[in-house]
Amino acid sequence: MHPEKKSSYEGLSRNIVLTVITVSMAPLILVGGLIFHQFRSIYRVKVYSHLCEVVDKHKDTVNTFLLEKLNEVQYLSRAYSYAELTAPGVLSETLRGMQQQYGRIFVDLGIVDEQGRQVSYAGPFNLLDADYAEADWYVNSRDRASSISDVFLGLRQSPHFIISINSEDADRKWTLRATIDFLAFTHLVENIRIGETGYAYILNSEGVFQTRHADNREQRLTLTPVKNIPYPEAPQGVTISESEGSDGETYLTISSDLKNGEWQLVYQQSVADAFSDMSRTENITLLVFLLGGLCIVVMAVVVSRKLVHRCKFIDAESELLNRQMVETGKLAAIGELAAGIAHEINNPVAIMIEEAGWVSDLLEDEGGELPSCSEIDRALAQVATQGRRCKDITHKLLSFARQTDSRVGEVDLPLLIREVVEISMQQARCVRVEFSLDLDESVPSVHASVTELQQVLLNLINNAIQAMESDGGTLAIACFADSSHAIMEVADTGPGIPAANLSRIFDPFFTTKPVGKGSGLGLSICFGIIHQMGGEIDVESTVGVGTRFTIRLPLPHVSHEQKTVAKEIHHV
Numbered sequence: 001m002h003p004e005k006k007s008s009y010e011g012l013s014r015n016i017v018l019t020v021i022t023v024s025m026a027p028l029i030l031v032g033g034l035i036f037h038q039f040r041s042i043y044r045v046k047v048y049s050h051l052c053e054v055v056d057k058h059k060d061t062v063n064t065f066l067l068e069k070l071n072e073v074q075y076l077s078r079a080y081s082y083a084e085l086t087a088p089g090v091l092s093e094t095l096r097g098m099q100q101q102y103g104r105i106f107v108d109l110g111i112v113d114e115q116g117r118q119v120s121y122a123g124p125f126n127l128l129d130a131d132y133a134e135a136d137w138y139v140n141s142r143d144r145a146s147s148i149s150d151v152f153l154g155l156r157q158s159p160h161f162i163i164s165i166n167s168e169d170a171d172r173k174w175t176l177r178a179t180i181d182f183l184a185f186t187h188l189v190e191n192i193r194i195g196e197t198g199y200a201y202i203l204n205s206e207g208v209f210q211t212r213h214a215d216n217r218e219q220r221l222t223l224t225p226v227k228n229i230p231y232p233e234a235p236q237g238v239t240i241s242e243s244e245g246s247d248g249e250t251y252l253t254i255s256s257d258l259k260n261g262e263w264q265l266v267y268q269q270s271v272a273d274a275f276s277d278m279s280r281t282e283n284i285t286l287l288v289f290l291l292g293g294l295c296i297v298v299m300a301v302v303v304s305r306k307l308v309h310r311c312k313f314i315d316a317e318s319e320l321l322n323r324q325m326v327e328t329g330k331l332a333a334i335g336e337l338a339a340g341i342a343h344e345i346n347n348p349v350a351i352m353i354e355e356a357g358w359v360s361d362l363l364e365d366e367g368g369e370l371p372s373c374s375e376i377d378r379a380l381a382q383v384a385t386q387g388r389r390c391k392d393i394t395h396k397l398l399s400f401a402r403q404t405d406s407r408v409g410e411v412d413l414p415l416l417i418r419e420v421v422e423i424s425m426q427q428a429r430c431v432r433v434e435f436s437l438d439l440d441e442s443v444p445s446v447h448a449s450v451t452e453l454q455q456v457l458l459n460l461i462n463n464a465i466q467a468m469e470s471d472g473g474t475l476a477i478a479c480f481a482d483s484s485h486a487i488m489e490v491a492d493t494g495p496g497i498p499a500a501n502l503s504r505i506f507d508p509f510f511t512t513k514p515v516g517k518g519s520g521l522g523l524s525i526c527f528g529i530i531h532q533m534g535g536e537i538d539v540e541s542t543v544g545v546g547t548r549f550t551i552r553l554p555l556p557h558v559s560h561e562q563k564t565v566a567k568e569i570h571h572v
Helices: 003-079 082-086 090-102 136-141 182-190 276-366 373-400 413-430 450-468 522-532 560-571
Strands: 106-112 118-122 146-148 161-168 173-180 199-204 223-228 239-245 250-258 263-270 409-411 433-439 446-448 473-481 485-492 536-542 546-554
Touching (some): 003 090, 003 161, 003 199, 003 250, 003 263, 082 090, 082 118, 136 161, 182 199, 413 433, 433 450, 446 546, 450 485, 522 536
Antiparallel strands (some): 250 263, 409 446
């Protein structure tokens, strides 16, 4: 294939592939991207809403717990006087009653006088006469009616916090303090567990933890706020932000104020964990998208190759048709030219031959005394010979121009072959060429011109005989039929035709014969006649082995009814 045409087909295939991929993938990408974006937005809102609801709900739970415990201690302070609470056994009895009522949430109770000394105590520790004058919880609660301290270790060296109620009577000021069980309080927050990394904790205003870390969390993890996420649907006081963790992960942080802003409930979860379901769905969608894209690419390549292959086939047929049309046009033009030349030359040549004959007659009658009579007679014979050769050439030119009888009729090919062989028998015998006929008598008749088929067959036989005239040989002629064609083969055992000449032997005026023995029109005439009949003529030749011409003529159509009758007769 020509490099430019090959490049053109490759470009066409590439353009088809790109067009199919673009047209197919563009809507898929746009629709997929839109759905992807909408799904991500909706899922994020869903996660934010859920986490905000969890934090807000537990904020209310913790606040309610603290307020209830404060009210219970406050009730105790109002129900009993200083003298009653400091009386022996009263405080212990009161603590036991509270623990029976509320469980062991209240660890101990104590009465602290105005100087910060604990004057009465009920609980598991030996804290009677403990001095709280310098304790933060006591100092911070002095100017308040009631307070809840931060979590601290204190004298007992274990985390706890204290609810204190300041009271006074006519004689003194005093403070009722109650220690709240740290484990019972911290369980309220530790139960907030979502996913693998989500947990909650409480910080005071200075950022100190008021609850325990989760057992499986990094104790030293620090968060650096990156950005606040605006979420208008969040409950009042709840904020969402993204933070960069010291472990390199990005964390969602949802927080809400506790205890009138003194504490803060914080929920923390890795972004990858919070949106793991969304990421999993996105990955599956992306995988499906990639598989779909791969199928589209494969389909585009396969379709483009089939289309280009079909285009190549159509172009090849078109090119063949164009070559046939050019060949036909060339033959027609040469035929018209040959006919004109033949008509113009025929008459002068005829006159020359007649005049040469007349001069020859005159020489026989009156030129006996001329010394150069013999030379003149030889010249006249040469004129007559060359004149007849010119007539033969013009006759062939007229044949090339279809100046023969082209009337179509039923032609019996075996009979036609025998007639032509009979004509050529004498010529073949002179050069020691033997005929070998293999004729199938059942070959159906074809619609053709008898004269033109005789001319074709005679031309092929004459060429074969001339090819073998030096050494003799065998000229095999076969005739048979296939399903749609009648086939004639003319094969000789001559020297063969070189491969370089095979493609030119049907060209007009191409000949390999010596000068004076061929005009180069015979095979061109044969080619034109056979193709005019709708047939084909091919040649195969091997140098030193021989040459075989094959003629295929279309058989006339046999109707279905005729076939049916033939079958019925055959069965009978």
